[in-house]
Amino acid sequence: MNQAKVAIADDHPLFRTALKQAVFDCMPDAEIKEASSFGDLLEVIAKSPELEIIFLDLHMPGNDGFTGLTQLQNNHSDLIVIMVSSDENPDIMQKAINFGAAAFIPKSVDLATIAQAINTVLNGETWLPANMPVNRDSELAQEHKKLAQQLAQLTPQQYTVLSLVADGQLNKQIAGILDIKENTVKKHVSAILLQLGVYNRTQAGLVYQQLMLAPPENDNIS
Known part of the structure; x- marks a missing residue:
């Protein structure tokens, strides 16, 4: 390359x-x-x-x-x-x-x-610092990988809808932001819930929030 x-x-x-x-x-x-x-x-x-x-x-x-x-x-x-x-x-x-x-x-x-x-x-391999402590929690790692796969299978617009749901936006607000019909938003939300294996928008929002991190304290170069 x-x-x-x-x-x-x-x-x-x-x-x-x-x-x-x-x-x-x-x-x-x-x-x-x-x-x-x-x-x-x-x-x-x-x-x-x-x-x-x-x-x-x-x-x-x-x-x-x-x-x-x-x-x-x-x-x-x-x-x-x-x-x-x-x-x-x-x-x-x-x-x-x-x-x-x-x-x-x-x-x-x-x-x-x-x-x-x-x-x-x-060379097609993943890299982490050599001196990094190894996390043995393989169950948690599998959960993260499963979530990444689920999110990757959403359509780009469904992913955007999910991010807005996690931000607390209602269907009518999401429709206005994306310039689409409210019924279309509802269909996207239903598909998102099915893909993520959750039962309501609150649970979907919590799933998305697993991706977020608090910024490091006193971080001048993040």
Whole structure:
């Protein structure tokens, strides 16, 4: 993959620069796009359908925890997503992999380690820091993977409806936001409940909220 198409989505210019250097070390001819918010990233993807790899900041504007990761998997299942963050909680790192990320790169690592992570992903494997404690809770991991699969099987509009349900929006409000009929929203909600195996919108909202994380305290580079 000598001419990979890459997007770096992070709201800190200095870290984007560091990531670009690491990418060029692995793929000298890579074409790199940049985004400072999740909304900007979606615009980049829309304009560059040939993109192959996304570096996604865990806490960047517009991305709450793993909501961005699962949205990308729902809308663009062919993309390889690598999560990056200064949040080095082992459970969060493992959760990223469970939800389908190809790697989780802490921002504290050096360029050589970032390059190692990228090369591992390019070889078709997942990457986590070598010194990360291993989470033995395989049952929880399976739950996360099952949820990721369920969310990936929703249509893009159903995924959007689910996110709005989780935000507390009523069917009439969702219809107005998406410019669709209220009856269409009701059909989407019914399909979402069936896909997620839950009985009401409150339960569906709670399922979606499993993707969210509180931002790290005193985090200057998230």
